[in-house]
Amino acid sequence: MAITQARARALLLTPAGLWYAALLLFPLAVVLIFSFGERNPIGGYAPGFTLEQYANLPARFAAFRNTLTLAPLGTVAALLIAYPLAYYLAIKVSVRWKTTLLILVIVPFWTSILIRSYAWIYLLGGNGIPALLEAFGLGELRLINTPFAVLVGIVYGYLPLMVFPIYVALEKLDKSLLEAASDLGAPPWRSFLQITLPMSMPGVMTGSMLVFILLTGEFLIPAILGGGKVFFVGNALVDLFLQSRNWAFGSAVAVALIVIMLIVVALYTRAVRRFGVRRDDVGLM
Amino acid sequence: MRFYAVAVYGFLYLPIAIIALFSFSAGRSASSMDGFSTGWYVRALSNPFVMEALWTSLKVAFFSAVLATVSGTMAALALTGMKGRLRAIFDVLVMIAVMIPGVVIGIAALIALATAFSAINPWLEVVLGRQLSMGLGTLIGLHGMFTMSLVVLLVRGRLETFDRAQIEASNDLGASPLGTFLQVTLPQIAPAILAGFLLAFTFSFDDFIMAFFVAGSETTLPIYIFSSIRRGVTPEINAIGTMVMVASLTLLIIAQILLRTGTLRAKG
Amino acid sequence: MTRDNSPITRQKFMEELRRYEKGSITRRHFLGATGLGTAMAVMGGAVPSLLPGRAQAQDLGNRVVLATWPNYHDAANFDRFAEETGVFAQVNVFGSNEEMLAKLQAGGSGWDVFVPTNYAISTYVEADLIEPLDLSRLPNYDAAAFEQRFADAGTIDGTTYAVPKNWGTTGIAFNSSKTGGVVDSWKTFFDGARDQFDGRVMVHDYQLTTIGNALVYFGHSFNSVDPAELADAENLLIDVKPHLFAISSDYQPSMRNGDAWLTMCWTGDGKQMNSDMPEIGFALGREGGEIWSDYYAVPKGAPHREAAYALINYLLDPEVNAREALAHGYPVADSRTNALLPEELLNDPILYPAAESLTPLEFGAAVTLTDPNRAELMARFKSA
Numbered sequence: 001m002a003i004t005q006a007r008a009r010a011l012l013l014t015p016a017g018l019w020y021a022a023l024l025l026f027p028l029a030v031v032l033i034f035s036f037g038e039r040n041p042i043g044g045y046a047p048g049f050t051l052e053q054y055a056n057l058p059a060r061f062a063a064f065r066n067t068l069t070l071a072p073l074g075t076v077a078a079l080l081i082a083y084p085l086a087y088y089l090a091i092k093v094s095v096r097w098k099t100t101l102l103i104l105v106i107v108p109f110w111t112s113i114l115i116r117s118y119a120w121i122y123l124l125g126g127n128g129i130p131a132l133l134e135a136f137g138l139g140e141l142r143l144i145n146t147p148f149a150v151l152v153g154i155v156y157g158y159l160p161l162m163v164f165p166i167y168v169a170l171e172k173l174d175k176s177l178l179e180a181a182s183d184l185g186a187p188p189w190r191s192f193l194q195i196t197l198p199m200s201m202p203g204v205m206t207g208s209m210l211v212f213i214l215l216t217g218e219f220l221i222p223a224i225l226g227g228g229k230v231f232f233v234g235n236a237l238v239d240l241f242l243q244s245r246n247w248a249f250g251s252a253v254a255v256a257l258i259v260i261m262l263i264v265v266a267l268y269t270r271a272v273r274r275f276g277v278r279r280d281d282v283g284l285m
Numbered sequence: 286m287r288f289y290a291v292a293v294y295g296f297l298y299l300p301i302a303i304i305a306l307f308s309f310s311a312g313r314s315a316s317s318m319d320g321f322s323t324g325w326y327v328r329a330l331s332n333p334f335v336m337e338a339l340w341t342s343l344k345v346a347f348f349s350a351v352l353a354t355v356s357g358t359m360a361a362l363a364l365t366g367m368k369g370r371l372r373a374i375f376d377v378l379v380m381i382a383v384m385i386p387g388v389v390i391g392i393a394a395l396i397a398l399a400t401a402f403s404a405i406n407p408w409l410e411v412v413l414g415r416q417l418s419m420g421l422g423t424l425i426g427l428h429g430m431f432t433m434s435l436v437v438l439l440v441r442g443r444l445e446t447f448d449r450a451q452i453e454a455s456n457d458l459g460a461s462p463l464g465t466f467l468q469v470t471l472p473q474i475a476p477a478i479l480a481g482f483l484l485a486f487t488f489s490f491d492d493f494i495m496a497f498f499v500a501g502s503e504t505t506l507p508i509y510i511f512s513s514i515r516r517g518v519t520p521e522i523n524a525i526g527t528m529v530m531v532a533s534l535t536l537l538i539i540a541q542i543l544l545r546t547g548t549l550r551a552k553g
Numbered sequence: 554m555t556r557d558n559s560p561i562t563r564q565k566f567m568e569e570l571r572r573y574e575k576g577s578i579t580r581r582h583f584l585g586a587t588g589l590g591t592a593m594a595v596m597g598g599a600v601p602s603l604l605p606g607r608a609q610a611q612d613l614g615n616r617v618v619l620a621t622w623p624n625y626h627d628a629a630n631f632d633r634f635a636e637e638t639g640v641f642a643q644v645n646v647f648g649s650n651e652e653m654l655a656k657l658q659a660g661g662s663g664w665d666v667f668v669p670t671n672y673a674i675s676t677y678v679e680a681d682l683i684e685p686l687d688l689s690r691l692p693n694y695d696a697a698a699f700e701q702r703f704a705d706a707g708t709i710d711g712t713t714y715a716v717p718k719n720w721g722t723t724g725i726a727f728n729s730s731k732t733g734g735v736v737d738s739w740k741t742f743f744d745g746a747r748d749q750f751d752g753r754v755m756v757h758d759y760q761l762t763t764i765g766n767a768l769v770y771f772g773h774s775f776n777s778v779d780p781a782e783l784a785d786a787e788n789l790l791i792d793v794k795p796h797l798f799a800i801s802s803d804y805q806p807s808m809r810n811g812d813a814w815l816t817m818c819w820t821g822d823g824k825q826m827n828s829d830m831p832e833i834g835f836a837l838g839r840e841g842g843e844i845w846s847d848y849y850a851v852p853k854g855a856p857h858r859e860a861a862y863a864l865i866n867y868l869l870d871p872e873v874n875a876r877e878a879l880a881h882g883y884p885v886a887d888s889r890t891n892a893l894l895p896e897e898l899l900n901d902p903i904l905y906p907a908a909e910s911l912t913p914l915e916f917g918a919a920v921t922l923t924d925p926n927r928a929e930l931m932a933r934f935k936s937a
Contacts, residue, residue: 016433019433027396029397041923042676042923059933085289107534118526119303125810125812126811127810224514228800236935237392241392241396244928244931245655251396419660419661419663502618
């Protein structure tokens with residue numbers, strides 16, 4: 001019985017295993033190997049073993065710096081905007097409206113981020129919000145193709161991803177606790193700080209983590225709203241393969257990006273232990 | 286508080302509304318409203334490249350979602366209740382697949398497949414008279430690899446929460462393993478499988494970055510839209526965008542109705 | 554390859570330029586649009602063009618994939634091509650020769666026809682990515698009808714890999730209602746970007762022109778790969794970057810809606826914008842810049858080779874080519890086509906600037922495409 005069960009398991013895992021081997025492990029192995037290679041004079045990859053590509057990583061310092069400032073900034077901005085909304089949805093809204101309002105949050109997330117991002121070209125372009133502000137005499141302002149535009153796009157794109165886990169966490173909050181606190185004379189800010197906020201931490205952690213991971217690998221939003229000027233590592237990476245044709249260095253940048261993400265995930269896992277997030281709180285989608 | 290919520294919803298829907306509004310403009314300018322017309326929809330729908338890109342996207346989304354759902358569900362069934370090294374390996378694989386950015390996966394697949402193809406193709410040419418190249422196959426493969434991981438997570442989550450006593454009871458009552466699976470397990474996890482399928486489909490349909498690298502000469506709808514907006518937004522692109530959003534919305538509503546059984550909440 | 558070395562290219566260029574300057578006294582002569590001989594060439598070219606299309610209609614398949622540059626064709630010509638041959642053209646647009654080369658190098662591009670620029674062709678040959686053309690399948694190509702200096706880069710060591718499409722220049726497009734006049738020097742371009750035109754200037758997402766024109770700003774060669782000169786260019790570009798509106802080769806939308814006032818610009822884009830909005834002008838940098846010619850070529854392993862030849866042959870038909878030129882506003886080096894174009898286009902100062910303003914311009918050199926320092930400089934500039 002045990003043997004057949006093991007065999008059945010192996011059979012069931014075969015398609016997934018082959019798939020991962022061919023399109024996940026093999027490509028990642030190639031990237032790792034290429035990252036120690038050299039650039040072919042006419043572009044592409046030339047075999048070799050050198051640490052030159054890694055030594056050259058500081059040449060993309062700006063892209064890493066942009067990513068590692070704008071990604072946390074975008075995460076925090078999304079969190080600050082999402083938290084009150086999640087709080088409102090979880091605690092203030094009547095049951096009747098809850099589902100509808102929740103769906104309204106998730107709908108934009110399910111539509112193409114490409115289309116939602118390019119909509120901001122209008123709003124931030126010279127004939128959009130800046131023209132409006134100028135009409136009110138607020139002076140000339142340039143928004144499109146700036147880090148600010150990218151930040152707006154980021155917050156806009158990933159807001160739903162932040163609202164949901166926080167909502168789920170707050171939803172579990174036992175409201176009688178809040179009532180008890182208020183009965184005992186605690187001011188609202190105190191019961192928020194001592195009860196609501198700690199209880200919602202798992203959601204905050206999950207949402208922040210999801211958004212941060214996605215932002216670290218972001219390419220599309222800077223490409224559309226950054227005008228080629230605001231570069232994330234993802235953009236630098238695409239450039240290395242589609243313009244400079246430097247596969248070896250591109251592979252090294254990719255490896256560096258993966259390492260950064262692993263570090264972030266490791267830090268998150270530690271934070272999760274500290275805040276006591278349970279596994280089943282982490283689900284979203 | 287309510288005012289704040291209204292403001293956030295405004296933030297979420299304003300750009301979408303503007304796209305939808307301008308798509309009905311009668312004028313040529315994509316950034317102003319000159320009269321009302323559905324002409325740009327007619328134009329978009331009669332543009333052979335748009336329709337071809339749409340068709341490509343639908344094909345890729347459907348086949349990659351089917352394959353991802355089947356193999357993802359199989360893997361989830363095997364992994365549930367499993368221990369040992371194999372389980373650990375798969376856990377890591379699923380996590381890597383979900384965590385690594387699409388741009389890295391796309392580029393990695395591109396250079397790996399390009400290298401492999403150029404090594405294999407001279408032989409294939411001799412043996413089969415055909416060659417491998419980037420295209421629908423690589424695109425379906427890569428989308429499916431990623432979305433399969435989502436399916437594994439969803440279905441396994443569902444499998445782990447349901448009552449294993451039911452399976453034992455079914456076995457005790459003399460049902461065959463297949464019978465138990467079909468009668469007990471499958472109905473329990475069906476909503477998660479369906480949700481996984483829809484998620485996989487939507488992801489593939491919307492994905493730009495992986496497709497950008499491994500689509501070869503194929504043009505999916507997001508690739509078409511991306512290369513179009515590089516040359517300036519037109520009302521036609523707005524019309525396409527509006528239709529895509531309405532389609533996604535419809536899909537979402539259908540999913541909601543199908544999953545009314547309450548299992549959607551289990552996955553958050 | 555000796556022809557890659559910029560001194561020789563420059564020398565050759567000077568010779569050709571002198572030839573042109575002599576000819577420029579009678580511009581119509583330079584254009585080759587002269588009398589009876591041309592008319593015969595037109596007839597000779599136009600008649601066979603229809604024959605292969607029809608005769609081979611069965612084996613052409615129904616699609617052909619073209620990789621080209623933005624705003625570079627008359628869409629109606631593709632419709633006519635589809636009507637005539639049943640082959641639908643799928644047009645993919647790129648922003649730089651690097652991008653095209655990268656896509657071909659990765660394999661499986663699926664292209665049938667692409668449009669490399671003069672200096673890129675030798676690299677494609679070296680990388681074995683381009684197919685020698687079977688000229689017998691291009692009856693509309695008449696080498697004698699083409700101005701030599703805009704056609705010779707297509708033939709390498711006696712083998713023809715590419716046939717000429719258009720030539721042009723890389724200059725400056727300016728919105729005169731905002732810039733308050735003509736901008737015709739790279740000095741004003743880069744200095745103004747940091748001053749009176751702050752936040753309104755665009756440069757190409759293209760190493761050749763963006764680095765090249767920054768080099769020209771310092772009086773260096775457009776094609777320089779000298780590390781010290783490249784360092785000058787890098788300092789300038791990095792310094793200018795925060796003041797730029799965008800780094801993009803698709804500058805028409807931003808110029809037209811007024812977000813950008815000034816951009817590096819190819820001839821035809823300048824002409825297109827100028828036709829629609831007379832306040833947008835086009836000028837060549839006084840200090841120099843690029844003169845170029847583009848070519849049609851077939852990549853190795855093109856999936857629809859028959860259709861590729863049919864499309865190139867169709868586009869080389871002088872009548873078709875003339876319609877193309879009217880739509881995109883790039884000059885043609887084919888005398889048969891020029892004979893069909895209206896006088897005002899042939900005298901258009903954007904398409905055919907005064908010969909002395911062409912004097913300081915340089916053809917791109919092959920070494921710029923493969924030089925790792927230029928590629929890396931551009932990447933550093935963009936990610937800075």
